[in-house]
Amino acid sequence: MRERGTITRAEVSIQTQLSRSAVSNLVTELIDSGRIVERAGAAKGPGSGSGRPSLVLAPVLPDGVLLAIDFGHNHLRVAAADMAGGIRAERSAELDVDAHAAQAMDRCANLIAWVLADAGVERGAVLAAAAGIPGPLDNGAQRKVRSPTILADWVDLSPAVELERRIGHPVAIDNDANLGALGELHYGAGRDAGDFIYVKASHGIGASIVLNGQPYRGASGIAGEIGHTQIPGGAQWCRCGNRGCLETAVSIEIVRAELHRLRPALVDPAVAAEDPVARRILTEAGRTIGRVVADLCNCLNPAAVILGGDLGEYGAAVVDGLRDSIDRYAQPAVSETVTVRPAANGRRAELLGAIALAAQHATYHL
Numbered sequence: 001m002r003e004r005g006t007i008t009r010a011e012v013s014i015q016t017q018l019s020r021s022a023v024s025n026l027v028t029e030l031i032d033s034g035r036i037v038e039r040a041g042a043a044k045g046p047g048s049g050s051g052r053p054s055l056v057l058a059p060v061l062p063d064g065v066l067l068a069i070d071f072g073h074n075h076l077r078v079a080a081a082d083m084a085g086g087i088r089a090e091r092s093a094e095l096d097v098d099a100h101a102a103q104a105m106d107r108c109a110n111l112i113a114w115v116l117a118d119a120g121v122e123r124g125a126v127l128a129a130a131a132g133i134p135g136p137l138d139n140g141a142q143r144k145v146r147s148p149t150i151l152a153d154w155v156d157l158s159p160a161v162e163l164e165r166r167i168g169h170p171v172a173i174d175n176d177a178n179l180g181a182l183g184e185l186h187y188g189a190g191r192d193a194g195d196f197i198y199v200k201a202s203h204g205i206g207a208s209i210v211l212n213g214q215p216y217r218g219a220s221g222i223a224g225e226i227g228h229t230q231i232p233g234g235a236q237w238c239r240c241g242n243r244g245c246l247e248t249a250v251s252i253e254i255v256r257a258e259l260h261r262l263r264p265a266l267v268d269p270a271v272a273a274e275d276p277v278a279r280r281i282l283t284e285a286g287r288t289i290g291r292v293v294a295d296l297c298n299c300l301n302p303a304a305v306i307l308g309g310d311l312g313e314y315g316a317a318v319v320d321g322l323r324d325s326i327d328r329y330a331q332p333a334v335s336e337t338v339t340v341r342p343a344a345n346g347r348r349a350e351l352l353g354a355i356a357l358a359a360q361h362a363t364y365h366l
């Protein structure tokens with residue numbers, strides 16, 4: 001129910017492989033204790049053979065708000081949402097998050113105070129909080145930032161500890177790509193896919209590998225750093241100290257600079273995607289990312305590749321390039337079954353993922 005919102009008794013029986021009578025006993029117990037309700041689901045519509053809606057089970061959601069925090073390299077977004085994911089209030093700020101960790105977290109605490117005031121709720125009404133950090137975190141209990149090449153001023157900091165100290169509430173933490181993937185899994189383009197790759201292409205290029213509905217983190221929490229895969233013919237030095245990494249060939253800054261050089265009047269992504277020259281630049285960027293993603297597809301056989309981040313805002317032009325490379329370099333049996341699509345939530349996927357993560361933490365305590 002936490003994953004889907006609602007579920008029928010028959011679906012519970014299939015998922016758990018428990019008999020219908022065993023499911024019935026457990027459902028009665030949960031209804032009697034006030035933790036779930038049974039109500040009419042959506043009507044199946046004409047042609048389904050039955051106009052009568054089936055009964056569905058739904059969790060009883062607690063009152064109160066979830067706090068969602070999205071740290072980008074150059075921005076900070078904070079939202080207060082209800083348990084069903086509806087946003088009650090939201091604020092954002094532009095700031096150099098990478099270079100000023102303490103300042104970014106102070107600012108975050110301020111925005112949270114404003115957002116709670118906007119939503120008209122007291123601090124005591126906060127059920128859970130979650131935040132996304134734009135860099136890899138380790139798997140230790142404190143989830144510390146470990147990469148000196150990505151967030152130099154944040155190294156050895158525990159954002160969870162720092163934020164809890166400032167806002168007085170525990171904060172669940174994950175990296176931005178994993179939260180973007182969660183946002184698409186719960187509220188966007190990943191809802192029908194349990195196994196998919198979410199690519200966040202912005203300042204850097206990271207991926208979240210979702211297996212069986214869960215982001216895969218790897219042994220030390222660094223899984224998905226596809227931006228540092230060597231691409232054929234790449235020779236430029238990368239900030240990680242290697243040459244020819246994917247990030248040296250494609251990033252939002254590189255694409256914007258190229259668009260500005262050839263088509264200076266095109267600022268709006270939706271307009272740029274319609275221009276034939278800009279389209280070529282965008283499709284080529286997609287192809288370059290797709291060369292790396294194609295190898296991942298061969299390894300993992302995902303149902304979907306979802307493109308998020310600033311480059312995802314350019315939509316079909318970049319997605320078409322990704323598709324080209326996957327068709328060209330992944331095994332035919334793999335490329336035939338994978339769909340490639342832009343993130344449904346665009347640059348807000350990470351914020352929505354933070355809401356989903358906070359909701360999971362709030363539900364654990366029901």
Ligand SMILES: [Zn+2]
Nearest residue numbers: 228238240245
């Ligand atoms: Zn690199």
